[in-house]
Amino acid sequence: MRRRGGTGLVRNELRLLLTAADLRIDGHDHFHGYDLARHLAAAQDSKSIMSQPTLYRALRRLEERGALKSEWESLEEAAAQGREGRPRRYYHITNAGIELVEAELRDRELRWSNGRLLPTVN
Amino acid sequence: MPSRPPLSVVVAKASTRYLTWGIPEETRTESLLETDVDWEIMYADRGSTHVLTRAIRGVPAAVWARMEDRERTALPAGMVFLILCLAGIGAGLLERTYPIDIRLFVIISAIGGGLVGLTMLRYPRQIPLRKTRIPMLMLSSGFLGAAYSMPAETDWLYDTPYVNTLVGDVLTVVGFSTIGVGCLLVAAASFKRTPRQVILIGGLGIVTGAILFGSGQLHWGVAAVTIDPAVTATSVTIGLGAYSLAHVTPRLRHLVIK
Numbered sequence: 001m002r003r004r005g006g007t008g009l010v011r012n013e014l015r016l017l018l019t020a021a022d023l024r025i026d027g028h029d030h031f032h033g034y035d036l037a038r039h040l041a042a043a044q045d046s047k048s049i050m051s052q053p054t055l056y057r058a059l060r061r062l063e064e065r066g067a068l069k070s071e072w073e074s075l076e077e078a079a080a081q082g083r084e085g086r087p088r089r090y091y092h093i094t095n096a097g098i099e100l101v102e103a104e105l106r107d108r109e110l111r112w113s114n115g116r117l118l119p120t121v122n
Numbered sequence: 123m124p125s126r127p128p129l130s131v132v133v134a135k136a137s138t139r140y141l142t143w144g145i146p147e148e149t150r151t152e153s154l155l156e157t158d159v160d161w162e163i164m165y166a167d168r169g170s171t172h173v174l175t176r177a178i179r180g181v182p183a184a185v186w187a188r189m190e191d192r193e194r195t196a197l198p199a200g201m202v203f204l205i206l207c208l209a210g211i212g213a214g215l216l217e218r219t220y221p222i223d224i225r226l227f228v229i230i231s232a233i234g235g236g237l238v239g240l241t242m243l244r245y246p247r248q249i250p251l252r253k254t255r256i257p258m259l260m261l262s263s264g265f266l267g268a269a270y271s272m273p274a275e276t277d278w279l280y281d282t283p284y285v286n287t288l289v290g291d292v293l294t295v296v297g298f299s300t301i302g303v304g305c306l307l308v309a310a311a312s313f314k315r316t317p318r319q320v321i322l323i324g325g326l327g328i329v330t331g332a333i334l335f336g337s338g339q340l341h342w343g344v345a346a347v348t349i350d351p352a353v354t355a356t357s358v359t360i361g362l363g364a365y366s367l368a369h370v371t372p373r374l375r376h377l378v379i380k
Contacts, residue, residue: 034160038167049164049172051180052138052157053187089156 009104011117012050013058015040017067017101018112020093030090033059043115059091067097127162130170134161134177141184145191196242196249196377199370203239206363207232213356223271231264234305248380251312251321258309265331266302269295290341297335297364304328321379329368336364 009017019040023031031039036059037050062068070091078087104110110117127135138157142150165173210232214225237257241250272295304327311321339361346353 032159032163033156034163034167047172048179049168049176051176051183052160053141053180053183056153056156057183057187083159083162086155086159086162088159 008108009062009100010058012054013062014101014104014117015115016050016055016058017062017093017097018117019043019115020068020091021098021101024093024098030092032088032090036091040115045114062097063091065096065100066094067100068092069094128165128170130173130177131161131165134173137177137181141181141188145188195246196374197246199367199374200239200242200246202363202366202370203235203242206360206367207236207239209356209360209363210235213360217353217356219353221271221273224268227264227267227271229264231261231268234258234260234262234264245380248378249321249374251308251379255309255312258305258312262302262305262309264302265298265305269298269302272298287342287345290338290345293334293338293341295338297331297333297338300327300331300334302331304331318379322375325371325374329371332364332368332371336361336368339364 016036019036020031022043023029023036023039033055034049037055041047041049059068059070063070068091070089072089073087075085075087078084105112109120111120112118135154135158138154138161142153145153161173161177164176210228214229214232217225234257238254238261241254241257244250245253272291304324307320307324307327310316311318311324339357343354343357343361346357
């Protein structure tokens, strides 16, 4: 998907960031990539989870922009959950990410409703 | 997750490995660690069918991502330079209808182009300006020398009622000159304290010259088609190669200059 003007977020990135913001409001500060995609699919009432290349590429770009931050769980934490040697990477939305998403919605005159980006109603 | 992973997860993980083959090792290792866990979580959440469906759906996106990443290397440009090198050496050796001095200049520029191509393949993620200084100067001198040596009036061997080879020759001379100047600017940009705009203008010269030169060669190829198929084949190959060079050169602007 081509990036708009080189500065804005593409729609998938915006959707993921909005979902991350929703999770933060619901008290889930940290989430892994699949979790985020699953919540987005649930919000859209869809059975289809975002494909891995699309999802993780978008997460990388959001992290590069400072909208998300990630950290790996420790090997001990992974082992405690039965995943020896296979730690998970957890993400959380940053304050810059919250500001970015608000600015994007405002600039593009969109609103977020049930997992969908819709034009604002004037 | 059971000690023996289900087939769907094995297939999904294998597809991810295949689609990430060739990307830098550190990035790939982290990426695979994350995506492997993703597949395991998804299997536990949704089962095998969804895992396989999502793996298949991800193939076009993965291929597109790799193609986007490929734009950021010098590999395509390096391959084009090498192919043009071979074609130029072939043309210089085989095109006996042309004066010897033009052929020598073509061979000099072809060798320079080949060295540029090899350097790009060796260092695909940067523009190795300093390492290609001498080859760029060879390219420049070869192209400018060939442009200067083109005879003002030639016995038009391939004039036909419907193709005037003067057009091909003018395009070739102007293209040679523009590429020559462009390569000279790029070579000059390899010295410290040269403004970055110099390399951009040099690149623009190479692209413009390649389009003109390629058009001239295709024109020649069409003119010779009923007279000498070998000339047509060579000219068309070089012409398409020049167009390819014009296509891949602008993509180098994403790379780090060293």
